[in-house]
Amino acid sequence: MGFDAGQPGFAQAPGPRPVIALNSIRKVYGQGEAEVRALDGVNLTIQRGEFVAIVGASGSGKSTMMNIIGCLDAPSTGQYLMDGIQTGELDEYQLAQIRNRKIGFVFQSFNLIPRTRAVDNVAMPLAYRKVHRRERHELALEALDAVGLSSRAGHLPSQLSGGQQQRVAIARALVGQPVLLPRGRADGRPRHPLLARDPRPVRGAALPRPHDRDDHPRARSRCPRRPRGAHAGRPHHRGLRLGVRRTDGIGSGRCRMIAESIRFALSGIAANKMRSVLTTLGIVIGISAVITLLAVGAGTSNLIKDQIGKLGTNVLTVNRAVATGGRTTGGSATATRTRSTSLTIADQQSLGDPVLAPDVATAAPVVQAQSVTATLGSSTHSISSALGTSPSYFGITAFTAAAGRVLDDADAGQRAVVLGNSVAADLAQNVASLVGQTVSLNNQDFTVVGVLAPKGTSGLNDPDDVAMVPIDTAQGTFTGYTQSLSSIAVQAKSADVMTEAQNEIQQILDARHQVTSDTRDYQVRNQAQVLSTATSTTQTLTILLSAVAGISLLVGGIGVMNIMLVTVTERTREIGIRKAIGATRGNIVLQFLVESLIISTLGGIVGILIGFGASSFQLFGIRPEVQWWTVWLSVAVSAGIGLVFGIYPANKAAKLRPIDALRYE
Known part of the structure; x- marks a missing residue:
């Protein structure tokens, strides 16, 4: 059961609590001569309803401070309380809950997830809150309507203008009803507005306008809340219904998260169709080879049994011993022939x-x-x-x-x-x-x-x-x-x-x-023994050939891991975005592990179909017979490959710090 920000499990300071309280915050990068103090003894308190602009010259530590306030980074020393919660005492999972439930990010570069519709970008924080898909879709549409983009809900970020992308980012920040709204600069000026909001559901969203207040480096502005329904110069838009229903229990929430991980994974696979197809080739070849070879082995074994059965199951044959090099081979004899x-x-x-x-x-x-x-x-x-x-x-x-x-x-x-x-x-x-x-x-x-x-x-x-x-x-x-x-x-x-x-x-x-048993000049061949020997030989050859096919499965698994590592590298920034809006390490692991599992399982299914097709042809008079246990084994093996070879890339993605992932280019 995860902690809920503002619920028991989070250490909270007693008495009236500000939204933000920084006490002697220091942030140091590097060591020794290379040491850089980005922040040195910063103290700051922001109450609900306040509007604060953090301004300063380039390199003065504004971004570092914003990252700490947004729980994307941690201070070297000092204490930071977010809505009364001592963030320094929280683990990674609890920090993710804080970012998801109390902070709404409006990034300077918007940071919308590519190949994902605007409505899904907006709804993503609610997905990590395990809100039912239908409800979060409705809330996302309302948020987009509030910023005037309801008609663009189904468009990808690449199909939106810069201003429209910014409004989608604002809608995403507001849809989860945060108590803190950090924003990067929107008009080219070195300004980081913060909006501390009352957490109660409201009918309107007050959006800060950077040019409304003085730009003095030490300015601290307080602005009243906007009238209900007002919206950054766009009156008359329907207000946001920001109350979010609780999930229907732990089991229900987990099932929804798994379903969302599958949806995210399918979206990632569909975005790189050719790569996904090439990734599955090793699995396809290995599974089809294993099924075909085992089918040929089973067909050969059954054919041998059938042929020997036609000759009689209770038949023995007495043959003359064959003389070779002055020695006889009758029964088990190896003595020199004398008769x-x-x-x-x-x-x-x-x-x-x-x-x-x-x-x-x-x-x-x-x-x-x-x-x-x-x-x-x-x-x-x-x-x-x-x-x-x-x-x-x-x-x-x-x-x-x-x-x-x-x-x-x-x-x-x-x-x-x-x-x-x-x-x-x-x-x-x-x-x-x-x-x-x-x-x-x-x-x-x-x-x-x-x-x-x-x-x-x-x-x-x-x-x-x-x-x-x-x-x-x-x-x-x-x-x-x-x-x-x-x-x-x-x-x-x-x-x-x-x-x-x-x-x-x-x-x-x-x-x-x-003669004796050691000097026999004849040999007795038992049909049952012949059948046993032939079957054993066939099984041995089948195992050897299947082992060769298994090597291709191993190579296919390595290929899956390699592609997933490339995928993690390419989507590092996306991982940072997801973590910033509330994805936990488990969410990231599950998403990439499910993606690996889907790729491997699809490869296994295609391999099974090809194996059935190849087994429908006779080979040298042998009709292959597919054993159903090999089908289930193939499905299990392909799924196992996806899990085993997907764990490392998934863990690598999950271990990325949000701030490092967001900075990745």
Whole structure:
């Protein structure tokens, strides 16, 4: 809860109180030989209703004294009481309250905030008093009407003449019903009029006219209040309704201040549209990259799961060990090879033993031929995987026929072939018409007995680019009669007993091949393990790529901070004006922090939209899948960037002293 000037919490002198009481005020700049005494033992008392002109030669300390009286600066020594309040005992927040509620500034250079309408300039002190927007708008219009500028309420300062800008500044000074009205010179003469006013609501505003009194350097004038409704040579204007309603409680006031900070921030962003757009680019690129890469990673992972699922979730594959440099790579073995790395039909048949392998449902032998080309008329196709196998292989690997049938026991020794969908599509437009036709495989005629249903491609791998013939036919035609198999396909009774089935297979083959776990000449590949490994690899790559995208987010955040620092520098004078009319440090921090937050959040939203757009395209056969948690994460990250990288510029702006900010050029 903030202190209200004139309310409990402010130290007030007892007895009748003047508006201004300066006692032995000294202001010293510099030290040692460079010391300059701008004020030295100044005493001054001004009562309500008095009109005082402070005059003197250039450099005599007039401006320094006015800055101290206006609570924009503090004396080096001495005591200053404003309306009975000892200002030397007030903290920064309370001084801001004093400037907002008891002082109305009319600056020599007007100090209107650019890119802000006249009515909003006038209403700004009331905004920091947390007055409802509608009420302060009405009061601002009345103040502008009182100075004859109601028709220019919607104009920017750059669209007003010098005299009109001065009248807007006067209206801003009076709208908050101050007890003190400091004014800079208006006619080129070295004069600083002060008007000490009765704080009660009045129907007219008495505006001082510098040329009404003598210009003697030590003149002290007292002038009577003007008749009600009179206004600096402009009679008949409607008087000001200067009473201001209290806010509707602490929570309501805070909400209004946040709403005003958002409005101020949007105004600042709109004033520099191109800069704001360029500032968001780093955030846009980073967020869109993160969403797209995570979507690609999720799509890849799901595709791998789908492809492995199509091959069977309870399938194990026994492969021959690969000899490399005199060493074998079977299972975990790395010992020197001392025996053949062969898999035989007998090995495959032994895996069907219900006693030694109770968890194995069935097994099928597989031989693979290399460089097989299918030809039909003028159409040819180089087959990626030409296999010789038994009928049980189709059940193990979940291959089904889209046209015709799969191999059966009657096809043993026959030149019968089942074509994969990709092979059939290259040979004929209507794949079903191939059933019963004769195709040439490496110049050997085979009868097509069936075409397999498509499983779908997975990037560079196409499981439909396959042709299957009986195993003995493949050995007689393509691979030669050899006892060595390429692999053995094994189906466990369920996915829950995959580990048990694998252990049983290893025990049987270890005994048959007379090897140990360290010297195995074969390896067993578990589909579940393959899925886990592939998923882990995909996740790792996704994380690495996302980390790279995260770097662009960091760079974008630094860009936001850099631009906000530039903005603070450019708007230093505006910060001084806002502080002079009552903005607290919290108000300034909130304004610039909200501006940073809005820029980052807008960049995040645009990045999300671009990420969704990029994820709608297939990449290398992979369809990206956007995860909704990445969207919420992106919004949170972009907002976090705005807060983290906006804190330093906002604090830098808030720490500026009003007098230093106003002097900035």
